[in-house]
Amino acid sequence: MKKFVYILAVISIFFLSCEENFSPKGEFEQRYALTCIIRGDTALQVAAIYGNYNVEGYDPSVFDGNTAYDGADIRLWYQDTVYVFKDSVVSNPNLPDSNFRFYYLDNFKPEAPGEPMEIEAMLKNGKRLRASCVTPSKFSFDIRESSNTIPAVNTSSVNLLWQTEDRGNFFVARIKVKYFENVDGVNKERWTELPSRLITSGEDQIPIYPVPSKMFGVSFNRRAIDYALRNISENNPDKNAFTVSSKAVIEVLSLDENISRYYSSSLEDNNYTVRVNETDYSNVDGGFGVFGSLYKASMKITLLPDYIESFGYKVLFEN
């Protein structure tokens, strides 16, 4: 009898199973995201406004609409001057079957460090998106401590350092090498970017390029530089068809606090942790997105002729 009761109790529990219709979605509310990154290296400034949307199910990648918002009045205040953005559309390869609608200024190039800016977007429905930022502090290359040739003399890596008053903001650097490839008698100008290091995964070598970081410097490993220069002629065995400039270009971007926070809020800190409720940084009042600024500094560095020639390439001497 006891066995019977036991088995009956167990079986009855099976019938407590049930399916539920559950949706993790809350109530939809129309929101807007304003994105505007003011650059100190160009007079063309761009802003974009997107509305939010919903999809059937939970995968937003299935959404094929275009939520770019047009007709907004966007103004920017900088040093007692008001700049009014114009409206335009370009094809955006990143948004297939749609055009990227954006707002732009073509006459604004802020260069003063530590200068406040404000932006306001007035939407047709009366909604305002507002944000402010301060341009990055002055920064400059630390010529004395940085390498002055590629490859560096007496060290295995090319080191670039800079100085700034900003603490905690992000910088990102790159070195571009100009070269020409002779194709059917015509020298075609091309650029290659140097990776900072190489990693080996199985039999593959993977170049790793600098990413934004809080460091005031970056190192380019000799093996990685070799790899990039060797790869110039990867698809053309005729090394003689390549002429490499003796001057590479170093560029460093200084991101202001808002861009730094926006960028860092989307970073993962490991591959295994599973996070929900990720932080979505925004400094835009009344919506999402980011308003910030970045400045660029650049200088040239000498690519040693012997080094260029060691790959079988010709040298284009430049000042």
Add this chain to the structure above:
Amino acid sequence: MRFILFGLLLILSVSTVAQDYGRLRGIVTDSTSGEFLPYANIYIDELQTGASTDERGLYLINQIPSGKTYQVQVSFVGYQTKILDVYVSPNKITQLDIALLPSGIELESIEKIGEKIIQDNTTDIGLQRISVKTLQALPKGVETDVLRSLQYVAGVRSTGDVSAKYYVRGGTSDQNLVKLNGITVYNPFHALGLFSVIDPEMINSVDFYKGGFTAEHGSRLSSVLSIITKDGNRNQLSATASTSFLTNKLLLEGPIPNGSFILTGRKSFSNDILKKFLNDQTVPIDFYDFSFKLNYSDPNIIDNGRFYIFGFISSDDLDDPDPLKEDYKWSNNLIGFEWIQIYDVPLFSRLGVSLSSFEGEVIPNETDFKPRNNKVDDFTISLDLNYVWENKDELGFGVEFKGIETKLVQSNSQGAKTDLEDFAGNFSVYGKYKFLRFDNFGVDIGSRFNLTGLSQHGGIYFEPRISMTYKAFPFLSFKAAAGLYQQELATITDENEVISLFEPWTILPDYLEPSRALHLVFGVDLFITENLLLKYEGYYKDIKNLAAVNEEKIFDFDPDLLNGDGEAYGSEFSLNYKIGRFNINSSYALSWAYKEVDGWLYYPKYDSRHTFNIGTEYDFGAGWSANVIWSYSSGLPFTPILSFYDRYQSGNFFDVDPGNYNFNPYTIVGDGNIERLPEYHRMDITLSKKLELGFLDAELDISIINVYDRENIFYFKRETGERVNMLPFLPTATLKVQI
């Protein structure tokens, strides 16, 4: 110190006053292995009095009219009851060590029998004893796990099948103290938190205090899990090997001159089963643990004294062959010495010296992540004294010094560095008095005194505690407890992580106040019938200065932790029915938990309103037994998805062409933890068979987790909305062979 000496002298002097009574004292052991039997019952029917053994198998019965022979009944479930004639001498302690012979019945819970007869006034509110047999009878999952077994206890929550991490009565996981032979284990988890590091084969007793614990326990706000390991077979050399889908284990035990030893080792050999826990993701983790324990007792050196040396090592390596993924290492190293002494007067002392270290490390390899390292070194020396008066009252006193060093170097995802290093000593004493002189009323009143704190603001702090029991009727007891608790260590735990790999410990930084909690607990035990026990406990917990991770840490100088507050309250019911070979345990908890950090009041991720468990055990005889558990809980909090927007993807800042701007879908979520997931329920079954394979004793367990393949939601991936469920239908088996 003068007070202490005076107290001891007073105790000794008083003990000589008794003239007409004798005492009975001894140890209850298993006759086949010599292992101590915790919580066995010793009962003198003629006097209607008795005692239970403590976690080390010791018992003491006071106030026995002397000069007479009594029949003493010694019982323990799973063992043959023994009745002995004992002459109790006047004015002295009669030593009676008892060895019980195991019987055939295997599955009855041990801790309930005799409690209503013997422990009328035991001040044990909030205490849950989990016997080894109960542990073994639970559905194995992959293998028996002491921390996972806690999740069946009313008031204990987990956030999913995947983790053995537990939350007690609204407290955070770092507020749970885990002690192995009295030594703190800082990271009691293997394999991303899936299993505990404590091999159940080495466990002899488990005491779990889920609140209102008395003055001898300190340093944590929510719970204390005290695990005492086996001493090892005193009679013969024996070996036990077992295997599951995850690990191979070996246990070796046997006698040594004047003592015994036990060695245990466990090593993972396959990761395939882990995929079931990790959404089919392969995690190349490898782990092992190893422990040893030696005990020695030589009356020629010290009468009634016993010495223990215990060591424990656990190690986890997540070593990914992909250089673009980081590696992880975690390890615990424990070593301890213990001297337990029973004096001719009814005084018991325990001297412990131990070292416990934990190290966790993240090795970034070729990723852009920054290295992380966390190290905790804990040196503890403690002395506990317990004196039993003739009238059954007890005086407890203890001194503890903890020297703790924590080092933490890491950078969070936003690049903000943390570099915390601290070494501090916590010197604390406690004193308590247990009024047990009345058969139906008991009070344990005392306080801890922290004379020096680990953290800057620790300092002198009193933690008064009281726990009481009143047995109004033979079938009805009322219990209550209250106390203040302080904690000065915390883990930096991101609550947004449902699977977390690196939760470093640190002494609370100088800018934080120590976390402090008030517990108020009230309980009722009601024997509805001889075999049916209903227990109720209601609790209120108020936590101040809760250490919560600062999610806005952007710059190096931003604090890692913030002070928050917490509050939890609820009611817990448990119903236990047993008759013969049939046993049902059920529990229900109605609870609320809140946290407030930085002005934001929210439900923590482990707040579940209703939790219900029902488990049945049945011994079919002939070596067959079965266990079924059904668990239910109402939905855990989650943050709803409101909509999506195309977010600027800041990949290449050098690109000035707006046509190349990249916008990716991004999920807009609502207020944190404002909604509830669907309810959770699951049924697990275990079928066990004891076998004799020639000269070997074997045990085969076949378990099925989630018998009806319930799709319990674990979380939704924010990026894709993909639903990730907890454990699916999962059959597993373990085989144990003993030589």
